[in-house]
Amino acid sequence: MQLSQITNEKIIKSKKRVQNHGEVFTPKRIVNNMLDLPKIQEACLNITSTFLEPAAGEGVFLVEVLKRKLKIVKEKYGGDLTRFENYSLLSLSTLYGIELLEDNAQKCVMNMYQVFYDNYCAIALEHGKNVKSNVLDSAKLIISKNIAQGNFLTKLSASGNPIVFSEWKPLNLRNNSKTIKVQRTEYTLEDILLGRKKESGEQLPTSERIEQLDLFELYGIEGFTISKKNHLKYIPVKITDVYREEMEEVNG
Numbered sequence: 001m002q003l004s005q006i007t008n009e010k011i012i013k014s015k016k017r018v019q020n021h022g023e024v025f026t027p028k029r030i031v032n033n034m035l036d037l038p039k040i041q042e043a044c045l046n047i048t049s050t051f052l053e054p055a056a057g058e059g060v061f062l063v064e065v066l067k068r069k070l071k072i073v074k075e076k077y078g079g080d081l082t083r084f085e086n087y088s089l090l091s092l093s094t095l096y097g098i099e100l101l102e103d104n105a106q107k108c109v110m111n112m113y114q115v116f117y118d119n120y121c122a123i124a125l126e127h128g129k130n131v132k133s134n135v136l137d138s139a140k141l142i143i144s145k146n147i148a149q150g151n152f153l154t155k156l157s158a159s160g161n162p163i164v165f166s167e168w169k170p171l172n173l174r175n176n177s178k179t180i181k182v183q184r185t186e187y188t189l190e191d192i193l194l195g196r197k198k199e200s201g202e203q204l205p206t207s208e209r210i211e212q213l214d215l216f217e218l219y220g221i222e223g224f225t226i227s228k229k230n231h232l233k234y235i236p237v238k239i240t241d242v243y244r245e246e247m248e249e250v251n252g
């Protein structure tokens with residue numbers, strides 16, 4: 001009997017998709033076995049370690065890493081709702097993915113959001129508080145920027161423009177600060193692979209980023225208006241407010 005039959009997991013959608021795109025999803029048990037390998041397990045327990053899944057499918061690896069990171073966040077900061085909000089968003093901001101097919105990319109986005117939402121609701125409930133819309137909006141913004149529909153091999157998004165990712169660099173992590181400020185900086189996938197450095201806060205030219213899909217909107221959930229402004233840079237902001245995409249004009 002195959003593993004997928006035992007666990008009732010659907011690992012193949014169609015023969016055609018397997019032939020055309022090599023689409024065979026990894027069963028959760030194998031994902032967990034792989035993530036339990038010593039170095040990887042260690043990275044999953046580190047809130048700030050970064051993961052990029054170049055063929056993310058529906059996000060089975062990213063979702064599992066997120067669950068593991070959120071478990072650590074809960075253990076360390078669950079006693080304080082503000083800290084949980086800040087550090088859970090920080091852990092979310094470290095997970096990146098690329099997926100060729102639109103339906104898989106949408107599912108990946110939604111699966112990640114669901115895990116974040118469920119964990120946040122549970123902790124808020126424990127504290128007898130409501131979830132905050134700015135935290136949820138910031139989670140949506142981060143996921144929508146970190147999961148790209150595109151081709152890892154050509155480094156182009158579905159629209160034919162370079163795949164763009166945002167770095168969310170924490171600025172004040174010392175002393176377990178209660179709230180976290182981040183500096184957002186945009187990089188193309190090529191920049192990342194070539195190790196190119198960028199000015200803090202750099203926003204890439206509109207043409208390179210405008211058409212990157214807002215996968216939340218495709219899914220019928222209110223998303224974000226992608227900024228069309230140029231000659232602007234991102235300013236340091238609280239991680240719970242990144243959804244505002246605050247920028248300032250660049251001098252000179």
Ligand SMILES: C[S@@+](CC[C@H](N)C(=O)[O-])C[C@H]1O[C@@H](n2cnc3c(N)ncnc32)[C@H](O)[C@@H]1O
Nearest residue numbers: 021023024025026055056057099100151152153
């Ligand atoms: C073998 S599946 C694995 C999916 C996921 N990582 C998992 O373990 O369940 C490969 C995935 O890569 C996607 N894919 C194929 N070629 C790709 C490419 N050039 N760039 C990005 N994704 C690609 C397919 O659509 C498919 O979802």
